[in-house]
Amino acid sequence: MxxxxxxxxxxxxxxxxxxxxxxxxxxxxxxxxxxxxxxxxxxxxxxSKELILHAVLMDYIRENVEDILNKNINNADLPTFLANTILRVSKVTYTVCNEFVGWGFIRESANAQEYLKILSDDLEFLLLSSFIQNKTIGATIPEEKLTFLIKTSKNIVFSFAFTAVSDADVRKNFISFQKEILPYLVQATLL
Known part of the structure; x- marks a missing residue:
């Protein structure tokens, strides 16, 4: 082979x-x-087993981010597209961590938390580079504003992943993020 x-x-x-x-x-x-x-x-x-986990997670997230960014860009105004994209990418990230690693293990293990920091940084880089390469987003929004949006959204999603007790809590947190926080982050990004 x-x-x-x-x-x-x-x-x-x-x-x-x-x-x-x-x-x-x-x-x-x-x-x-x-x-x-x-x-x-x-x-x-x-x-190490951690390195294969990282490769699998990043491959999965990369494929999904590309798919998300390439869908429906022409069917929505920029603020709506940006908010929907951030929300969908956040859900993919949360889901993949839950499916492959398990948030219970991440919350309890110092090694997993250290790894999560590395994953978080790599995810931020992947998202930023993907957003910049996207013709509509990259040509419209300055890099520092995209960095703000991605970093803030990522930190909020990871924080409620650590504090949620149940899947119902996670769903409530995503709804709250979508309705109460994300519109303001997008608005600040587009100013």
Missing amino acids: DSDKTVLSIKKAARDLFRRYGYNKTSVNELAKQANIAKATFYKHFS
Whole structure:
């Protein structure tokens, strides 16, 4: 198996196993077995289970952000499009962290919180670069204002992910974010 195919096989195995059992309950041995490779081959491509998690999450988020940014841009005014895009990207980010890692594990583990900071920074960079590359957004809104919108939205969503006790709390927080906070963030961004 060539290197690219091996990496894809490892990512597919990780995506499947992390979704099924969660990050914490999936071992490198299980990842290697699911990918039909030796454990040493896994470590040749990813030096830790955390790195494969990061690769899988970023791939998933990148694909969804591109899809979100390319849909319906011509069907809405810029403030509506921006608000809908931020909301959808925030929901994707929350969902992927919940599905692959589990917020309970993230809240309880110091290592997971350290990792979440890295993920948060990489996510911010991904979103900013994706928004800047988008012809409508990048040509209309200065980078520093996009940075404000993305950083603030990301911090708000991550904060309620840490404080929510149940899925119902998360839904209420997203509704509150959408109706009470996001319109003002978009308005401040577009001033």
